[in-house]
Amino acid sequence: MKTVAAIMMLCLGLVLCTPAPAQNEQAGDSDRSFELIKAKGTIVIGLDAAFPPMGFREKGSNEIVGFDIDLARETARRLGLTITPKTIAWNRIIPALNSGDVDVIWSGLSMVPERQRQMIFSKPYLESRQVLVVSKGSKIRGKADLAGKKVGHQFGSSSERALRADPATVNTLKEISAYPDNQRALDDLAAGRVDAVVMDEVAARYIISRKQGAFVILAGNFGTEYYGVGFRKGDIALRDAVDKALDEMRKDGTVDRTAKKWFGKAVVKK
Numbered sequence: 001m002k003t004v005a006a007i008m009m010l011c012l013g014l015v016l017c018t019p020a021p022a023q024n025e026q027a028g029d030s031d032r033s034f035e036l037i038k039a040k041g042t043i044v045i046g047l048d049a050a051f052p053p054m055g056f057r058e059k060g061s062n063e064i065v066g067f068d069i070d071l072a073r074e075t076a077r078r079l080g081l082t083i084t085p086k087t088i089a090w091n092r093i094i095p096a097l098n099s100g101d102v103d104v105i106w107s108g109l110s111m112v113p114e115r116q117r118q119m120i121f122s123k124p125y126l127e128s129r130q131v132l133v134v135s136k137g138s139k140i141r142g143k144a145d146l147a148g149k150k151v152g153h154q155f156g157s158s159s160e161r162a163l164r165a166d167p168a169t170v171n172t173l174k175e176i177s178a179y180p181d182n183q184r185a186l187d188d189l190a191a192g193r194v195d196a197v198v199m200d201e202v203a204a205r206y207i208i209s210r211k212q213g214a215f216v217i218l219a220g221n222f223g224t225e226y227y228g229v230g231f232r233k234g235d236i237a238l239r240d241a242v243d244k245a246l247d248e249m250r251k252d253g254t255v256d257r258t259a260k261k262w263f264g265k266a267v268v269k270k
Contacts, residue, residue, distance in 0.1 A: 002074045007181060011012060013082065015059065017112075021197055023185075026151070028270070029118060029235060031235070031236050032229075032237070033232075033234065033235035033236070033237045033238035033239075034235075034237040034238045034240075034241045035237070037081065037100075037103060037238055038079075038080065038081070038252025039078075041083075042076075042081055042082045042083065042084045043072075043076055043079075043081050043082065043083055043084070043104060044083075044084045044086050044101075044102045044104075045069075045072050045083050045085050045086065045104060045105075045106045045107075046086055046088045046093060046097060046101070046102030046103075046105045046106070046107065047064070047068065047069075047087060047088070047097050047105070047106060047107035047159065047165075048087070048088070048090050048107045048108075048134055048181065049064050049085070050180075050181035050182065050183055051066075051107060051108055051181070051182065051183055051200075052066060052201055052203060052206050052207060053066050053067050053202070053203070053206040053262045053263070054066050054067050054068040054107060054108040054203070054222070054227075055064065055067075055069050055085070055106075055107050055108070062195075063241065064085045064087075064091060066206070066238045066262070067258060067259070067261075067262040068106050068107055068108060069083075069085065069264075070261070071106075071125075071246070071249070071255070071258055072106045074249060075120040075158050075239045075242055075244045075245045075246060078106060078245045078246055078248065079176045079241055079242075081257050086101070086102050088099055088101070088102065089156075089180070090117050090155065090156045090157055090180075091155050091157070091190070092152060093105050093109070093230070094105075094119065096114070097230060097231075097232055098118070098254060099204065100120075103235075103238070104229055104230060104231055104238070104242070105119075105229065105230035106146045106229045106230075108128070108166065108202065108203070108227050108255065109121075109227055109228060109229065109230050109268060110124070110128075110158035110200075110225040110226070110227060111124060111225065111228045111269050112158050112161060112225060113226070114161070118233075118234075119230045119231060119233060120227045120230075120231050120233055120235070120238075120239055121143055121228035121229065121230055121231070121237065122227050122229035122231070122242055123187065123225035123228065123238060123246065123247075124227060124247065125227060125228065125229075125246065126202070126226070127224060127225070127226055127227070127229040128200045128201050128202045128223055128224070128225060128227065129161035129200075129221040129222075129223065129224045129225070130163070130198055130199070130201070130222035130223050130224075130225070131199065131200075131201045131204055131217050131218070131221050131222070132146075132197075132217070132218045132220065132221070133186070133189065133191075133196065133197045133199060133204050133215050133216070133217055133218070133265075134189070134195065134196045134197075134214055134215065134216055134218060134243070135189055135190060135196075135214065135216070136215060138195070138215060139198075140195060140196055140218070141219075142218055142219060143166070143169045143219050143220060146169055146172060146173060146195070146196060147172035148172070148174050149162065149173060149174055149191070149195035149196060149269070150171075150173070150174055150176075150177060150178070150187065150194040150195050150196075151173055151175070151177040151194060151195065151197070151198060152176070152177040152179055152185040152188060152194040152195050152196070152197045152198075153177075153179070153184060153185065153198045153199065154178070154179055154180060154181055154182050155175070155178035156178075157200075158200070158225055159200060159201075159222075160178065160198075161198050162198065162222035162223045162225075163176070163198045163222055165222070165223070170244075175194075177193075177194055181199070182199045182200075182203055182204075182207070183207070185197045185199065185204070186199075186207065188244060189215070190214060190215075192202065198202065198222060198241045199244060201217065201221070204217055205217065223257070226240045228241055260263050
């Protein structure tokens with residue numbers, strides 16, 4: 001896991017020094033979002049449970065664990081709440097949030113413009129890139145070698161958005177395959193059914209560190225993105241309460257300790 005920390009030494013420091021996207025909303029008297037959550041006693045966390053190390057099912061116990069889960073649980077505890085993780089199909093994250101099926105999305109959620117138009121976000125808490133993963137020994141060395149190749153990605157993810165935002169690459173591909181989660185895409189990569197997979201670097205490095213010699217992350221990427229917690233547009237009071245708790249956790253070292261657990265060392269710079 002030290003490889004993950006090594007490539008992220010700069011990321012959280014930059015994120016914490018980078019102003020969050022403009023969110024000038026202020027909770028009005030009619031915003032009872034945090035009050036209603038407090039009354040319920042639990043906050044339903046929508047997530048992709050196949051996105052290690054952010055959130056995934058632990059072998060044996062089948063319990064959902066991960067970096068995001070630990071942050072969410074401690075945040076909730078400080079707010080006098082518990083969390084109820086709820087797995088949702090990633091292409092349904094926004095409908096699930098806006099329908100009230102979940103209270104927040106906390107699952108390595110990239111703060112891309114189309115999502116910012118449909119929800120509000122916490123302050124960014126992590127940075128990741130969209131990278132190209134190939135099998136070890138592949139002759140593909142970068143985007144220029146993808147002509148005539150088959151490429152996979154998670155359906156409805158920011159990886160899909162990042163890939164399709166690069167028409168110079170997309171127009172040369174033989175085929176693009178969408179998968180329910182990154183692991184299934186990598187399974188097809190290992191089986192030779194696709195030639196490369198576009199995915200979040202955080203997840204890619206975590207998985208690769210546990211499958212030594214199977215995959216390689218290539219130089220170059222499809223863009224850098226920040227992760228944030230997603231809330232319904234009107235839930236400003238809830239967003240602000242979560243931000244306040246996360247700020248306290250940064251200051252008292254809780255985020256450092258959580259990062260060390262999942263990434264091998266504390267990577268937050270204050």
